[in-house]
Amino acid sequence: MVSLAAPLWLLGLLGLPALWWLHRFSGANRAIVVSALFLWPPGFRGDSAARKSRRPDPRWRLRALLVATILMALAGPELKTSTARTVDVWIDDSLSMQTVEHGETRLQTAFGDLDRALSETGIAEIQLHSLRNPAVQVAWRRDKDTNSRENWPKLMGLPPGRLHPPIVVLMNRDHEHWLISDGADVDVNAWAEKAPLRRILQTGTISDNVALTLLSVRPTMDGDTSRGLTTVRNLGGNLETRTLSVYSGDKLQFQKSLRLPPHGRSNVHFELSLPDAKHHLRAILTPADALAEDDALSLEKYASSPASVSVAADCPTPLKIALGTHPGILIAAARQAHTDMRVVCDDTSGIDGGEPTLRIHAQRVPRPLRFPPVWAKDEQQIDWPLLQPQWLYSDSTPRRPGANKPLFGTAENPLITVSIEKPRAIDVFFDMAQPVLIRQPEYAVLIDGLLSVALGRRLFDETFSAQRSVAESYIAPHPMPEAGNDTRTSSSLRTRVDLTPLMVLMAALLLVVDIRRTRYTRRGVPAQAGA
Amino acid sequence: MSTRVLNHPLDAVGESELARLVRVANPLLAGRPLLSAGQLRHKRHAGQGYEFLEHRDYVVGDDMRFLDWRASARSRHPQIRRFCDEQTTDWRICLDRSASMTVAEDHKWNLAVQLTAALGYLLLHLGHRVSVLGFSDHCTTLLPPGRGRQQYARLARALRDSTPQRRGGDSDLLQCLSRATPRHGVIVISDFLSPRAMQPVLRRMVSAGCGLQLIHILDEADFGDPPTNDTVELMDVESLEQTTLTTTREVILGTRAAWYALRAELARFCSAHGISYTACEVGEHWTTGALRYIKSLRVEHG
Numbered sequence: 001m002v003s004l005a006a007p008l009w010l011l012g013l014l015g016l017p018a019l020w021w022l023h024r025f026s027g028a029n030r031a032i033v034v035s036a037l038f039l040w041p042p043g044f045r046g047d048s049a050a051r052k053s054r055r056p057d058p059r060w061r062l063r064a065l066l067v068a069t070i071l072m073a074l075a076g077p078e079l080k081t082s083t084a085r086t087v088d089v090w091i092d093d094s095l096s097m098q099t100v101e102h103g104e105t106r107l108q109t110a111f112g113d114l115d116r117a118l119s120e121t122g123i124a125e126i127q128l129h130s131l132r133n134p135a136v137q138v139a140w141r142r143d144k145d146t147n148s149r150e151n152w153p154k155l156m157g158l159p160p161g162r163l164h165p166p167i168v169v170l171m172n173r174d175h176e177h178w179l180i181s182d183g184a185d186v187d188v189n190a191w192a193e194k195a196p197l198r199r200i201l202q203t204g205t206i207s208d209n210v211a212l213t214l215l216s217v218r219p220t221m222d223g224d225t226s227r228g229l230t231t232v233r234n235l236g237g238n239l240e241t242r243t244l245s246v247y248s249g250d251k252l253q254f255q256k257s258l259r260l261p262p263h264g265r266s267n268v269h270f271e272l273s274l275p276d277a278k279h280h281l282r283a284i285l286t287p288a289d290a291l292a293e294d295d296a297l298s299l300e301k302y303a304s305s306p307a308s309v310s311v312a313a314d315c316p317t318p319l320k321i322a323l324g325t326h327p328g329i330l331i332a333a334a335r336q337a338h339t340d341m342r343v344v345c346d347d348t349s350g351i352d353g354g355e356p357t358l359r360i361h362a363q364r365v366p367r368p369l370r371f372p373p374v375w376a377k378d379e380q381q382i383d384w385p386l387l388q389p390q391w392l393y394s395d396s397t398p399r400r401p402g403a404n405k406p407l408f409g410t411a412e413n414p415l416i417t418v419s420i421e422k423p424r425a426i427d428v429f430f431d432m433a434q435p436v437l438i439r440q441p442e443y444a445v446l447i448d449g450l451l452s453v454a455l456g457r458r459l460f461d462e463t464f465s466a467q468r469s470v471a472e473s474y475i476a477p478h479p480m481p482e483a484g485n486d487t488r489t490s491s492s493l494r495t496r497v498d499l500t501p502l503m504v505l506m507a508a509l510l511l512v513v514d515i516r517r518t519r520y521t522r523r524g525v526p527a528q529a530g531a
Numbered sequence: 532m533s534t535r536v537l538n539h540p541l542d543a544v545g546e547s548e549l550a551r552l553v554r555v556a557n558p559l560l561a562g563r564p565l566l567s568a569g570q571l572r573h574k575r576h577a578g579q580g581y582e583f584l585e586h587r588d589y590v591v592g593d594d595m596r597f598l599d600w601r602a603s604a605r606s607r608h609p610q611i612r613r614f615c616d617e618q619t620t621d622w623r624i625c626l627d628r629s630a631s632m633t634v635a636e637d638h639k640w641n642l643a644v645q646l647t648a649a650l651g652y653l654l655l656h657l658g659h660r661v662s663v664l665g666f667s668d669h670c671t672t673l674l675p676p677g678r679g680r681q682q683y684a685r686l687a688r689a690l691r692d693s694t695p696q697r698r699g700g701d702s703d704l705l706q707c708l709s710r711a712t713p714r715h716g717v718i719v720i721s722d723f724l725s726p727r728a729m730q731p732v733l734r735r736m737v738s739a740g741c742g743l744q745l746i747h748i749l750d751e752a753d754f755g756d757p758p759t760n761d762t763v764e765l766m767d768v769e770s771l772e773q774t775t776l777t778t779t780r781e782v783i784l785g786t787r788a789a790w791y792a793l794r795a796e797l798a799r800f801c802s803a804h805g806i807s808y809t810a811c812e813v814g815e816h817w818t819t820g821a822l823r824y825i826k827s828l829r830v831e832h833g
Contacts, residue, residue, distance in 0.1 A: 035631040035753040036724040037767035037774060039789045041782055 002499070005076030012071045016064050023060035059517060066510040073503035087126045088172065089114060090197075092181035092188050094131070094163055095472040099182070099291045101206055110180040110203045117178075117201065127175075131188065134166040165191035183477040193481040200480050207476030208236030210260060211294035212244075215283045216465035217272065217302040226272040226303060230283050234260035235473050242285045244268055248302075249279035272302075281464075294473045302464045307340040307455055308332040315345035315360060316433030322447050328459030329451060341454055356423045356454035366393030366431045371410045378407060378418070382449045385442030392437065394430040407453070416450070424454045539691055540641035541648055548818060549652045550590060556653055556825050557592040584613040584658065585679050613658065621660045621676055623711055624651060627721030627748075628695045629667040629702040630768040635752035638813040640695045643720045643748050645817035650718060650746075650824065651686045655679065659716075663689060667696045670706035700769055701725075705732040708739065716742040723747055728797040737804050744807035746824060747797060752813075753790055759783065 004010070034040070097107040118126065128138040163185060171177060177197050181188050182204035192200060214231035234240045239261055246254040254270040272281075282298040289295065310332040311323055323343065324331055332339045338355075345360040369389035387408075394415060404417035404427065419425040428450070437443055452458050586602050589609035602610035626647050632640040647663060654661045655678060663674035663686060674682075674689040702725050711717050717736060723729050723745070736743055757763045757778045766773045776782060794810070801808035809827045811820030 031764040031766035031773055032757050033634060033768050034765050035634040035722065035750075035768060037765060037770065037772055038726055039724075039753070039786050039793070040765060040774065040776065041785055042774070 003078050005078060007075055009071050009075040012074075013068060016067065019064050019067060020056055020060050023063070024056035059514065062510060062514050062517070066507055066514060069503055069507040069510060073500050073507060077499040077503060079497040079499055086174075087118075087123050087176045087178055088129055088137075089126050089178045089180060090129050090131055090134075090165075090195075092131050092163065092179070092185060094185050094188070095293055096182055096184040096204075096291065096475040098293050099204060099206060099209070099475045101204060101290060106182050106204045107180075110182075110201055113201045113203065114178075114180060117199065126178075129166075131163040131165050134164060163187060165195070168194045168196070171196060179480075181480065182475070183480045184475050186471070186478070189478055189480060202477065202480045204475065204477045206290045208238050208240070209289055209291050209294070209473055209475045210234050210236070210240045210242055210285060211291070211468065211470070211473035212283055212285050212297045213294075213470055213473070214465065214467045215281070215297040215299060216463060216467075217281060217299060218461070218463045219303060221461075224273070228254070228270045228272055228281075228302075230268045230270070230297075231265060232258055232260065232268065232285065233265045233470060233473070234263060235470070236476070237262045240289075242287075245284050245286065246270055246272075247282045247284070248272065251279075253281075291473065291475055294468060297466045297468065299464050299466050304457070304462055306330045307451070307459065308336065308338075309451070310336065310339040310342040312342070312344045312346070315343060318438040318443075319343070319345070319360065319432050319447070322438075322444055326444075326448060326451065326459070328448075341451070354423060356456075357425045358428070358450055358454050359425065360428045360432050363393060363395050363429075363431045365395055366434070367396055368393055369410060369430075371412070373408055373410050373415055375408050376406055378453060382452055383445075384408070384449055385445040387437075387440075387442055387446065390436065391434065391440060391442075392430045393434045399429060418453060422456075424456065426450055426454050540644045541687055541691055544645050544648045544687075544817065549649060552649060552818060552821055553653060553656050554590055554592060555822065556656075557590075586610045587613055587680065620716060621662070621712075622654050622716040622718065623707070624661065624663045625704065625707050625711075625717060625719045625721070626663060626665050626673065626693075627667070627702060627719075628665040628671075628693065629721075630696045630698055630700055631702060631722055631724045631753075632748070633695050633697055634768050635750060635813075637695070638752070639722055639748045639750050642811060642813055642817060642820065643746075644690050644693075646720055646746060646748075646811065646820050646824075648687060648690055649817055649821040652683050653821070653825075655683050655686075661686065664707050664710060665693055666702070666704055666707050668699075668701040668703050668706070670710065672710075698768060699771055702729070702769065703732075704729050705735070708732065708736055711736055711739065711741045716744065718744045718746065720746045720748065722750070722753065723793070723797055724753060728793050728800070730797070730800050733800065733806070734804070737806065743804075744824075744828075745797070745801055745809070746820070747794065747808065747810045748813065749794065749810055750813040751790075757783075 091107070091110075093107065097105065097110070099106050101109065114126075125139070125141045128140060130136050165188060168191070173196070176199075177195065178199040178201065179188075179192055179195070179197050180201045180203075181192070183189060183202050184204065211233050212230060213233050214229065216229045217226050218228075219226045228246065230244060230246070232242065232244060239259065242258050242260065244254075244256050244258055245252060253272050256268055256270075258266050258268070260266055280298055280300045281302040282296065285295040306327070307329045308331075309323060309329045311320055323329065329341075341356045341358065343358045343360070346362060369392050372389045373387065373392065375384045392415065394413070396413075399413055404419050404425075406414035406416070407418045407426075408414070408416035409429075413429070415428070415430050417427045417429075431437070448459060452460075586599060586606075587610065589598065589603075589611050593611050597612045599610045599612045602612070624647050626643055628640075632643060651661050651663065651674075658678065660676045660678045661674070661682060662672065662676040665671045665673045673693050674686050677685065702721065702723075704719060704721070707717075719733075721729070733743065733745075757765070759778055759780065762775065762777050764773055764775045798808050798810070800806070807824075807827055809820070809824040811823065
């Protein structure tokens with residue numbers, strides 16, 4: 001079907017009679033001028049009456065067609081295909097859409113509504129888009145695809161996460177946009193107010209939900225027990241009663257009944273004895289509610305075992321003693337093949353294994369530092385001790401960090417460097433057996449920090465936690481905006497083919513033909529060369 | 532002050548080409564008078580006068596006896612002294628300015644202007660006095676009589692300033708008859724597109740004792756090239772008379788035959804009355820037409 005973008009231009013067609021009139025009465029321009037009429041045989045010598053009765057120049061038809069073509073081009077003709085109506089369906093696949101109502105999730109209900117809406121409107125092809133990742137889309141054709149609506153959620157196949165609605169101005173204006181949502185997500189509602197949505201399919205009525213939003217475990221300093229914390233939120237408007245159970249593997253470690261006021265929260269502390277690094281920790285709320293996905297949280301690991309560290313025999317005794325007393329590591333036996341880390345105390349030892357290495361370089365002529373050293377920022381944000389320059393004895397020979405990153409030192413020389421690549425290799429360029437240093441309490445903190453940087457984890461006070469955003473657990477449907485942002489008519493949404501270039505081309509061809517005919521009539525002779 | 536017109540036909544008429552034309556004309560004419568014996572009286576050979584006329588550059592064929600050594604030393608080019616030729620006469624060049632010369636993109640007019648300039652240069656080189664008259668439905672003096680090198684500059688300027696009539700008017704050579712005095716040469720450059728090809732007025736000019744020479748500008752566009760088998764309206768560019776006819780093959784062939792017949796009739800008339808006749812067709816270079824004119828003089832006189 002052909003439509004016009006600016007049909008008012010067609011009013012110019014009313015001027016075509018004037019064109020005919022000009023061709024009828026402009027006899028002087030129409031006649032072929034000859035040098036000598038007496039050479040021609042006598043014909044019908046025209047008088048005024050004959051001039052009135054003569055027909056217009058036949059070229060008026062060609063020129064009228066030319067003018068009509070130009071007017072059509074200005075009117076912007078467009079060819080619209082009714083079979084190419086495409087609907088982009090944006091799916092709110094947030095966690096709240098997994099809420100079970102009447103035996104099926106909100107997402108399944110919404111897909112049922114979508115199927116019925118497609119049947120009513122006769123739309124044969126849609127594109128399913130996930131709001132978690134708008135770039136992912138699944139095409140579906142009624143006549144070709146055998147996928148039933150139960151398979152549509154599987155087609156999306158995206159892990160849970162935050163929603164990323166598309167930028168409104170980048171949405172395809174030639175397509176029709178629909179939205180499937182429960183209205184529980186504030187961001188989606190805000191986006192829906194601006195997006196050119198033609199239809200919104202909203203599902204869901206339940207608003208009460210209790211969610212477990214935090215599970216955190218922190219081993220105590222003695223290492224025998226761990227303290228835990230859970231946060232339970234009532235996101236509905238009614239008083240709720242739940243039972244919180246904490247399991248280590250299959251073993252129940254803690255259980256407590258909770259009364260949760262409307263929109264209230266409860267922080268539950270518990271203590272775990274004999275933390276087991278082999279089992280995962282799981283917290284569950286019972287009985288399950290409409291959104292069961294947020295009634296449990298689990299930790300794959302909630303306790304860490306001591307790291308095995310091999311210490312070279314030539315290391316200074318104060319260092320060996322300090323390492324041996326660290327509660328987070330175990331000094332490996334000399335014959336042990338695999339360790340988590342090794343400590344070497346000579347310049348020639350390379351990093352040959354796959355484990356992190358702490359390399360203490362021997363200082364031949366150690367002298368106290370003249371300037372106070374400073375710490376650089378590290379990834380683990382360790383609270384490094386303040387080491388006084390008079391405690392640190394080092395060779396005055398300038399050294400370059402090379403490919404390693406300086407961690408501690410002065411402006412002249414780095415005293416501790418860390419390799420950028422893993423496994424981490426830490427080089428220490430000051431005397432770790434200096435008596436004034438080993439007597440300081442900062443000595444143990446320094447060694448713990450070096451071990452933590454090398455191993456990539458805290459050896460003291462490590463916290464294991466799992467949490468969920470509270471916004472994900474809100475399932476109360478909010479009123480959705482009216483789907484009136486798309487003011488286009490159904491016909492205007494069809495695929496358009498602009499016919500203007502075709503009209504311009506046709507007009508150009510007609511113009512060329514008219515020019516050639518005009519030159520021919522005027523007996524055009526090629527320009528005289530050289531004259 | 533006149534403004535130089537760009538792309539004027541005279542742009543194609545260069546001094547070097549004119550000089551070459553003169554070099555060719557010198558041996559061809561070989562001192563022969565430009566007018567037939569019996570019509571004008573020539574006292575002596577060309578260039579044998581005593582009154583100094585001008586200096587000009589030496590060209591091949593000039594008599595070394597007239598070489599002016601002082602003038603050559605001053606100008607660093609060989610200079611020839613020229614004298615008023617006692618055999619010279621006055622020449623009128625009658626240039627057709629009627630509207631028929633402008634049909635089909637002014638090709639006829641352009642060639643006529645170029646030939647006027649070339650013949651004027653040649654005549655002035657031979658020491659003649661030259662004037663130019665333009666005629667359509669009236670006669671206009673485009674260039675008063677004069678001779679010498681400056682006269683050619685005036686001639687070129689006059690030709691650049693003159694324009695043909697675009698519509699209406701007539702080709703009435705009779706208007707120039709009063710200005711053509713006996714014993715003067717008259718060169719008519721025209722397409723002679725009038726019934727009987729201006730023969731009555733030509734006859735009167737011959738009777739008046741004018742040394743008449745015709746240069747016929749021919750253009751096949753004169754009989755038109757309308758679309759075949761179409762009802763067209765034709766308009767005469769001069770009389771503005773219109774007629775409507777169907778351009779059948781017979782009509783077009785008949786028109787072409789009439790055009791050729793007109794040309795042949797004019798040629799016969801000139802032959803019968805001892806008039807030099809040269810036909811120049813649009814499309815050929817002006818030097819070709821000028822040489823054909825010079826050759827026609829040589830054949831006629833030699």
